[in-house]
């Protein structure tokens with residue numbers, strides 16, 4: 001899953017406005033940030049198989065450190081502890097639980113679309129409901145999730161002037177375009193995976209910056 005992950009970030013920002021949106025954009029995608037790093041380092045393994053699934057050519061056959069349920073849980077606890085320790089003031093531990101939950105949400109959102117490649121720890125059994133088998137239905141799920149979170153965010157924030165009225169919609173359109181772009185291009189059988197991981201890192205980072213910019217135009221209600 002890609003932009004569907006940001007549903008949890010928008011929803012968490014609506015629910016706990018003390019946590020900045022950009023940080024939630026990092027949190028919900030933290031597992032994939034680390035995954036891309038580990039793919040580049042050759043620790044976690046993926047191969048490109050054109051037509052593997054209609055909406056994804058990635059055979060993600062080894063990623064226990066980032067995409068096992070236990071692995072994702074450990075990253076979530078680590079992120080929550082780090083955030084709780086770094087942020088002072090009242091309610092910082094409640095906010096840190098939100099950050100941890102945002103990190104863990106990644107695994108459950110991936111569960112919807114992935115082939116059965118998400119282990120509990122490592123090896124079998126592996127889980128994944130496989131919505132990526134259908135380009136149409138996986139996109140309906142991603143956009144549906146994203147719009148649900150976006151709707152909550154819009155309800156719980158108010159614009160800071162005219163820019164604040166337009167900026168969220170521009171950002172939403174941008175998210176949609178990045179998602180569409182991610183499904184373009186041709187995959188080369190057993191092609192190099194490092195450029196793919198680097199592109200993912202760049203895309204996630206650009207969206208973190210976009211979230212930061214956009215959220216500056218809104219105020220929590």
Ligand SMILES: [Zn+2]
Nearest residue numbers: 001031032110
């Ligand atoms: Zn993932």
